[in-house]
Amino acid sequence: MARSQKTFQKKEREKKKLQKRKGKEEKKALRKENSKSGSLDDMMVYVDENGNLIDTPPKEKDKTMEIDASQIDVSTPKSASDDIDAERRGKVKFYESSKGYGFIIQDGSNDEFYVHGTNVVGNIAENDKVKFKIEKSERGFVAINVSKIG
Numbered sequence: 633m634a635r636s637q638k639t640f641q642k643k644e645r646e647k648k649k650l651q652k653r654k655g656k657e658e659k660k661a662l663r664k665e666n667s668k669s670g671s672l673d674d675m676m677v678y679v680d681e682n683g684n685l686i687d688t689p690p691k692e693k694d695k696t697m698e699i700d701a702s703q704i705d706v707s708t709p710k711s712a713s714d715d716i717d718a719e720r721r722g723k724v725k726f727y728e729s730s731k732g733y734g735f736i737i738q739d740g741s742n743d744e745f746y747v748h749g750t751n752v753v754g755n756i757a758e759n760d761k762v763k764f765k766i767e768k769s770e771r772g773f774v775a776i777n778v779s780k781i782g
Contacts, residue, residue, distance in 0.1 A: 724760045736775050747775040
């Protein structure tokens, strides 16, 4: 007579697969049970006047608030760096005359500006004191009308 084709290892693997499948089905049923939480109102969260999250909707009387529109400032404050037309002074941090570009550090604020050789009046070199104006470009502010002081 021929022997059965099912070995002990095959039987054990089948048992493990069956247990795993049953475990997955139980977890799926448990998730389905827990997901039936109710309506949309049960899932809503509200924000109170202090910015905290709460479950209950705010009271109707708390929603109305008087705002004086004349006290709202809609302009932006003007800073010192907004004055583009002013002449500035600084020091050449780096300048490569063969390539025609460099960088200038403004005195006082330590702002760094790119300078192109076409915007230089005369000759400049590293560590020279210069005066210049700035102009807004696509990549930020650049120094223009750069000239050596003294």
